[in-house]
Amino acid sequence: MNRSTKKFLMLVLSVVVVVSTFTGCGSKKSSESNVNDSTKPYTGKFVNGKLTKPFHLKIETQTGFNEAIIADKKGFFKQVGIIPEYTGVLSPNVSLAQSVTKGDNDLFDSGHVVTIASARDAGAKLKIVLTSMVDSPDFDKTHMTWFVRSNSNIKSAKDLVGKTIAMSGRGSCAELWNAEFLRQNGVDVKKTKIVVMKDQQQEQALKQGNIDVAILHSPYNMKIKNDGGARILTTSYKIGQKAGDGQASGLAVRAFSENFIKKYPDVVKAYIVADLKAQQYIDKNYQESLKIAADYLKMNIKDMSGNIYPDQKWIKPEQINFWIKTAEKNKLTNFEVPGKVKASDLYTNSLNPYYTGELK
Known part of the structure; x- marks a missing residue:
């Protein structure tokens, strides 16, 4: 291959690379145009x-x-x-x-x-x-479930005086329906100890004895039931039902x-x-x-x-x-x-x- 032919092929290759580069940039720009840009108003309808x-x-x-x-x-x-x-x-x-x-x-x-x-x-x-x-009365579709240890002497809301109850947060559904559960049974919530704890952490805390009650949302209520060592005290559906609307409690x-x-x-x-x-x-x-x-x-x-x-x-x-x-x-x-x-x-x-x- 002579020198002039080599130069020609190199020139063609360079053009192809440049075109490919700009084509790639064009594609990227088109893709990024779909991303919300805070500097430009969203015009979709x-x-x-x-x-x-x-x-x-x-x-x-x-x-x-x-x-x-x-x-x-x-x-x-x-x-x-x-x-x-x-x-x-x-x-x-x-x-x-x-x-x-x-x-x-x-x-x-x-x-x-x-x-x-x-x-x-x-x-x-x-x-x-x-x-x-x-909410639902079916366990696998229930909003929240109150669990105690299988060997716990807690049988009803009245047994919760002085006990430690874990919930996902203050100002939450767990706080509301726990308070209603206690109120329905004549127990002052101030006579219990409330601790805030993620649902994911409550099973271990319950079984280790760090808390007396775990209030669990799905799917963590199913996991603790399958793992064993805990039993159900009540559910949000039952509490809501007594308050006037079991379904709306969830x-x-x-x-x-x-x-x-x-x-x-x-x-x-x-x-x-x-x-x-x-x-x-x-x-x-x-x-x-x-x-x-x-x-x-x-x-x-x-x-x-x-x-x-x-x-x-x-x-x-x-x-x-x-x-x-x-x-x-x-x-x-x-x-x-x-x-x-x-x-x-x-x-x-x-x-x-x-x-x-x-x-x-």
């Missing part, structure tokens, strides 16, 4: 049940059964144009409400009416846009900050559609949903339990008021004065496309 441009929604990494897992794995988020971005597990000194208010997460997807009320009282202006799970809520709602109303609409599809899918395909969640959480399927969802597409004020009235009866923090917390301040149906008639 909610049309015919989905967004016209994809939106990256920041969600905390799930540690328990949640319909967000199903919405992601079954493609319901994708169908409406939402791309979930998992931000990791929150550090112990940061609440989800704080995280959503700061913008580190967009979605508040782990809490209840009392959580939102407490957050708003502390200045975190969150607004409920959708209800989620409800009512979870999904919320966004008011700033997010104002800035991205169309994204909220799309989220509602996707989440409701996931809820309905779980109710119809419960065992498969358990398997999907177990794989996501890297748990043994035999230790997996989940939740069921109400046959409703928007928020019902009576369900919100049930929680408020129960919290008032127990003088939970922020609920000491009856009427101070109003249901209408906590939720909105105005962005629910099924409620407004935008979708059938």
Whole structure:
């Protein structure tokens, strides 16, 4: 091969490399254009049940059964144009409400009416846009279960005087329904010792004797039952039933900050559609949903339990008021004065496309 031919081939190769390089950059730029850019306004619209441009929604990494897992794995988020971005597990000194208010997460997807009320009282202006799970008398679908050691002399609520009760957090569903359980049985909650502890840590603490009662959500209630050494004292469904509505005692809520709602109303609409599809899918395909969640959480399927969802597409004020009235009866923090917390301040149906008639 002569020198001129070599020069020609090298020139051609250089052109190919340059073209390939610019083509690659072009592809990357196109891909990155879908990522939310805080310097540019999001221009996507909610049309015919989905967004016209994809939106990256920041969600905390799930540690328990949640319909967000199903919405992601079954493609319901994708169908409406939402791309979930998992931000990791929150550090112990940061609440989800704080995280959503700061913008580190967009979605508040782990809490209840009392959580939102407490957050708003502390200045975190969150607004409920959708209800989620409800309670069930079936063990594998129960909201919360109270466990004591198998050899414990605790047989009823009256035996809890002076005992140590672990719960996932103050101002939480566990605090509310534990207080109601004690109140129903004439026990002053102040005569018990409450400690805050993650559900994941309570089984070991109970069996080591560091606590006397573990209040566990799914799937950790199933795991401790399978492991043995503990027995059930009561359930949230039984407590709620005695209070007037067993199913509503498990009512979870999904919320966004008011700033997010104002800035991205169309994204909220799309989220509602996707989440409701996931809820309905779980109710119809419960065992498969358990398997999907177990794989996501890297748990043994035999230790997996989940939740069921109400046959409703928007928020019902009576369900919100049930929680408020129960919290008032127990003088939970922020609920000491009856009427101070109003249901209408906590939720909105105005962005629910099924409620407004935008979708059938």
